[in-house]
Amino acid sequence: MCYNLKTSIGYQTNLVATTLKTSFTKLIQPRFGVAAEQFATLKIINEDSEVTQTQIAEILGKDKTTVGRSIDSLIKKGLLKRKGCFLDKRANRVYLTPKGLEVLEGANEIGHRYNEAIKSKLSDGEIEIYFKVLNTILSQSQNIELELGEK
Template identity: 70%
Template sequence: MSYKLESSIGYQTNLVATILKTSFTKLIQPRFGIAAEQFATLKIINEEQDVTQTKIADLLGKDKTTVGRSIESLIKKGLLIREESVMDKRANRVFLTPEAKEILAGANKIGLQYNEALKEKISEKELEVYFKVLKTILQESKNIELNIERGK
């Protein structure tokens, strides 16, 4: 039995994720000057209390270095402000600027439209199964990774 991409869960999932991200970026980039991942970063910062770069990385499934570059880019665009944490001098906190809040509101509307348009093509039951399967894959992929590393 050989490993084929068309039957690979990882490949197919990544392909769908890449296409969704690219498509959403094409919708928001011209209007708001941000990509899909930057939108997600802004959204997390807006919704989470005292979020750290590590937590953002975990929520996005990215490494801290990649998230750090994204945060730097958003700071340069004037969408985030960095402040030293009063509690921990080693840590920095980031906050949305008023401009970022406007961009987030506009991009969020497009995100809702995009998501609703996709959901029109999928029944509620199919969507429920899809999310259940994704959750199982996410949980089990971590277990399988550990087992393979341990030689099981």
């Protein structure tokens, strides 16, 4: 038995995710100056103004340091603003600036059109099966335990 990348669920899923992220970034970066993951960060913050950096990292499947650098970059671009938390002086919250909201709205429109273009190549049944399979893989992959003998 041999591990084969062409039949590896993990490898193929990552390849699709990377391709989608790269092509979406090519659509939004020239116009709005953000990459796909920065867009996702803006979207998460816009949907929940109380979200923490740790929660953003969990949602994106990234580590806190990477998310922190992304947030710092978005602040430098004038898309986010950091404010101290009134109740906890050690905590900081980030908020979209008017420019950030403008970028989010524009990139969101492109994201919607991009998603619809991809979905238009699939039937409703294929889309339903795709999400069902992804959800199964996601939930089951977190519970797999293997007995690995020494070789």
